[in-house]
Amino acid sequence: MKLRKVTAASATVFALALTATACGGGDGDNESSGGGKDKITIGIKFDQPGLGQKTPQGYAGFDVDVATYVAKKLGYEENQIEWKEAKSGDRETMLQRGDVDFIAATYSITPEREEKVDFAGPYLLAHQDVLLRADDDKIKSPEDLNSAKLCSVTGSTSAQNVKDKLAPKAQLQPYPTYSACLPGLQNGAVDALTTDDSILAGYASQPQFKGKFKLGGFKMTNENYGIGVKKGSDLKDKINKALEDMVSDKSWDKAVKDNFGPANYQNEPAPKIGDIKS
Known part of the structure; x- marks a missing residue:
């Protein structure tokens, strides 16, 4: 790893910095901002x-x-x-x-x-949002998730919150991870995936999914x-x-x-x- 290769050099720089400080020649930047540590x-x-x-x-x-x-x-x-x-x-x-x-x-x-x-x-x-297929023209609001198949990730409350508060007829489909939801969304096994919009955007930005998904823009939470x-x-x-x-x-x-x-x-x-x- 790159970090291991620079350890010795970092230690040398650190030692020199301590010496300079002891002599009154340092400006104190490393001590005040970096806490005097080499990592x-x-x-x-x-x-x-x-x-x-x-x-x-x-x-x-x-x-x-x-x-x-x-x-x-x-x-x-x-x-x-x-x-x-x-x-x-x-x-x-x-x-x-x-x-x-x-x-x-x-x-x-x-x-x-x-x-x-x-x-x-x-x-x-x-914000909590939904990820949809790029060609989806049916889901335009959280209420449209009623009767839709919504990916529910183990350990996450996002999908259940949608069902409880916004779309009581949503059909929750359990998947182990968000990554596992994406092929299901792509092939139609589920209609939507929900969690933070930043997380959804990160998944959708992967090269293999470019242009295949879109965010709903629902902003359901902050x-x-x-x-x-x-x-x-x-x-x-x-x-x-x-x-x-x-x-x-x-x-x-x-x-x-x-x-x-x-x-x-x-x-x-x-x-x-x-x-x-x-």
Whole structure:
């Protein structure tokens, strides 16, 4: 791995930096922003195309781009980042134990989670939506999902929420993962797949599915993605500043286009720090 190759060099640079600081010659940037460490550990998803995905070429996705930008603003180059998989059910524990410095993993800010960890951001406002076949002209609103076959992913409440609140006659079809739903949607075994629009756009942007799916644009919920840090961490304010910089220099717009563009994702403008949409 690339990270292993640079460990020795990073250690040398770190040692020199300490020496310079002891002599009064350092400017303090690494100490204040990078915490004096030679690497930063970041939690992301490994299995969400367009957001956080581990590939043979490395790590890719919108969350990865955001996290990489933030890390650089904190004083770390890409080869100083250690990526760790942050599964949904493990995120709070990983932060509380100190397994990671921060987490950017489609991590919606909720009051329940804020009792356990702190959040910088939000950096993306997503919505629950549906993914449809590109030639579908029947499903134009959530109510049209009545009698439709809706992919229900094990462990997710998205499809059940639609059935309970919007389309009581929807027929839930169980699948193990979102990835497994896509061939079913393509061949007509199911009529729609529902979860966050950003996640759906990521799947639809994969080369093998380009032009085959479309988003409904229903905006059924608000999902405020934040960057999770340990409760009381001073990283929160530094990350917020980095996110503001990412928006102002247009890097945020580029990351959206690079990762969601093929799906024609109609994203919301970059949210203001601390502006949580209920």
